[in-house]
Amino acid sequence: MTGPVSAFVERLAAVEVGPACTNFFNHAVPANAIRRHNLELYLQEMLDRRPKVLLVGEAPGFRGMRITGVPFTNRVILGGPANSFGLFGPGKGYVLPPEAAGVAAEPTATVLWQVLEEVGILPLLWSAFPWHPHQPDKPSSNRTPKTSETKLGTPFWQDLAALFGIDSLVAVGNVAQHSLRRSGLDVPKIRHPAHGGRSGFKQGLEQLLERGMPA
Numbered sequence: 001m002t003g004p005v006s007a008f009v010e011r012l013a014a015v016e017v018g019p020a021c022t023n024f025f026n027h028a029v030p031a032n033a034i035r036r037h038n039l040e041l042y043l044q045e046m047l048d049r050r051p052k053v054l055l056v057g058e059a060p061g062f063r064g065m066r067i068t069g070v071p072f073t074n075r076v077i078l079g080g081p082a083n084s085f086g087l088f089g090p091g092k093g094y095v096l097p098p099e100a101a102g103v104a105a106e107p108t109a110t111v112l113w114q115v116l117e118e119v120g121i122l123p124l125l126w127s128a129f130p131w132h133p134h135q136p137d138k139p140s141s142n143r144t145p146k147t148s149e150t151k152l153g154t155p156f157w158q159d160l161a162a163l164f165g166i167d168s169l170v171a172v173g174n175v176a177q178h179s180l181r182r183s184g185l186d187v188p189k190i191r192h193p194a195h196g197g198r199s200g201f202k203q204g205l206e207q208l209l210e211r212g213m214p215a
Helices: 006-015 032-049 075-079 097-103 109-118 147-164 176-180 198-210
Strands: 053-057 123-129 168-172
Touching: 006 032, 006 147, 032 147, 053 147, 053 176, 075 097, 075 109, 109 198, 123 147, 147 176, 168 176, 168 198
Parallel strands: 053 123, 053 168
Antiparallel strands: none
């Protein structure tokens, strides 16, 4: 695959993320080629669908995008049947890396896609820090990215917004809101779906749709 999507993924793979972080797209680990491939498939299909809304979350989790390479997904979503939007599932070309078999599915991803289907909106998904922040020497853990780290991610959500011609950006949680505001954007914030945030996340999306946000 060539073109702007492939170039974007290669830029993502080239970033040096520092200690207590994993760039799971870099070329140092052979299995990362699978994740680069999966992300390219996702972004290319979404580019074809021309979404007008970009949801920006916090950072990938070790049981989610860290495994699959695709924002807000887990091994069950990527390897299961297609959802109601016709994304993922058999025949789409997504591949699960070998280590996915022993990893429990990240629940946040499951909740997010359930809500998107219930509300009937298919936004582009991304993170303020699109690599995996973890506790020092504990790669199978998660932590909140620092401000200095999310600054590394700023050019990437900006590039996606430009590439997709995004009309509306929505911060999912405080970390994303702070990242977007540092760039001078006054964007709405909705509840992150993790840690019991399902109803708040859904309510936030519904309110934005009522106010005229494109679906």
